[in-house]
Amino acid sequence: MEFGFRFPTDIHFGRGIVQRNSAALRLGARAFVVTGKRSGRASGALADVIAALTHEKIECSVFEGIGNNPDVEQCRAVGAQARAYHADFIIGIGGGSPLDAAKAVAVFAANDIPAEQLFTNSYENAVLPIVAVPTTSGTGSEATPWSVMTYHAVKTKRSFGSLQTYPRVALLDPTYTDNLPLAITRSTAMDAFTHCLESVISLKATPLTDALNFYALSRFRALMPQLEAGDVVSLRDALMLVSLLGGVTISQTGTTLMHSIAYPFTYFHGTAHGLANAFALPVYVEEVAEHRPDRLAAALNALGMSQAELTAYVQRNYPIDFTPDRTMFPLWAEQTAAQGGARNTGTPLDPPHLEALYARIFA
Numbered sequence: 200m201e202f203g204f205r206f207p208t209d210i211h212f213g214r215g216i217v218q219r220n221s222a223a224l225r226l227g228a229r230a231f232v233v234t235g236k237r238s239g240r241a242s243g244a245l246a247d248v249i250a251a252l253t254h255e256k257i258e259c260s261v262f263e264g265i266g267n268n269p270d271v272e273q274c275r276a277v278g279a280q281a282r283a284y285h286a287d288f289i290i291g292i293g294g295g296s297p298l299d300a301a302k303a304v305a306v307f308a309a310n311d312i313p314a315e316q317l318f319t320n321s322y323e324n325a326v327l328p329i330v331a332v333p334t335t336s337g338t339g340s341e342a343t344p345w346s347v348m349t350y351h352a353v354k355t356k357r358s359f360g361s362l363q364t365y366p367r368v369a370l371l372d373p374t375y376t377d378n379l380p381l382a383i384t385r386s387t388a389m390d391a392f393t394h395c396l397e398s399v400i401s402l403k404a405t406p407l408t409d410a411l412n413f414y415a416l417s418r419f420r421a422l423m424p425q426l427e428a429g430d431v432v433s434l435r436d437a438l439m440l441v442s443l444l445g446g447v448t449i450s451q452t453g454t455t456l457m458h459s460i461a462y463p464f465t466y467f468h469g470t471a472h473g474l475a476n477a478f479a480l481p482v483y484v485e486e487v488a489e490h491r492p493d494r495l496a497a498a499l500n501a502l503g504m505s506q507a508e509l510t511a512y513v514q515r516n517y518p519i520d521f522t523p524d525r526t527m528f529p530l531w532a533e534q535t536a537a538q539g540g541a542r543n544t545g546t547p548l549d550p551p552h553l554e555a556l557y558a559r560i561f562a
């Protein structure tokens with residue numbers, strides 16, 4: 200047996216954690232805050248962060264314009280703003296999009312480089328330190344180096360990430376998710392769940408990631424009936440914990456074919472990321488049952504559900520809500536085959552086979 204587990208992020212979890220941990224923000228004299236158009240203010244996180252910075256006598260500039268599925272060129276422009284501000288570190292506040300954007304901004308703030316170079320993970324100057332404050336429970340981005348960008352030059356989503364782009368500090372306060380609408384709670388929960396499931400299937404899974412994922416899957420199983428019933432008030436802390444655990448484990452193992460299959464649903468149809476994963480899940484699980492049966496059995500055992508029960512739950516709660524243009528399937532198959540996640544699964548990746556998977560999803 201041989202494995203490693205390198206994890207450089209300082210994690211602070213709990214209600215009121217930003218107010219109580221303002222010292223965790225002592226990463227320089229000037230902070231540049233990156234957040235969404237609504238998420239920072241609506242969650243209360245932006246006010247808490249500004250108060251904590253003020254308490255620590257750290258100056259800050261705030262950019263509140265990150266939309267869904269952040270675009271690499273926008274992040275490059277915001278990075279230039281942070282550079283002009285002479286920011287010492289970057290604080291990302293929000294769901295997956297602002298947190299992923301903050302990582303790109305931290306790269307571009309230190310490096311005036313073309314968009315394409317972001318994806319090489321090789322930069323001349325050290326990436327600025329990143330603080331991540333999630334306001335949803337799903338992405339796990341606060342605990343991973345990964346950042347997913349919309350990249351129009353290649354007509355899909357593309358990711359980057361290396362040891363340099365792990366957040367230095369993650370401040371997780373479930374209070375920021377208390378007022379999330381049910382639809383967002385459900386879709387982001389599905390993202391967190393798929394991270395834990397896929398991390399078990401990943402060719403890079405280790406005994407340590409298994410231990411975390413098996414625990415997370417059993418916790419998630421207990422939440423599923425209330426998620427289905429729409430009774431989520433008491434689930435906020437547990438959902439954020441599952442999301443964090445999924446982030447920690449995919450930081451080690453990466454995601455797999457399910458995420459890769461689902462990216463075009465978001466890029467071409469605007470489907471929320473967690474929903475896109477759910478749409479891909481039933482066929483993905485069939486695929487894994489055929490080619491990685493032992494790992495699927497391990498995940499389902501931890502979850503305490505059969506494959507049929509899981510598939511039925513997902514189809515019942517996350518019905519596919521768009522009709523794709525089938526002439527796109529060859530392009531989608533080609534894009535999927537090129538994704539690192541797909542290559543991390545141990546299932547066939549020839550484009551005709553992947554095209555057939557898309558046909559099965561939308562049969």
Ligand SMILES: [Fe+2]
Pocket residue numbers: 338390394458472
């Ligand atoms: Fe995800």
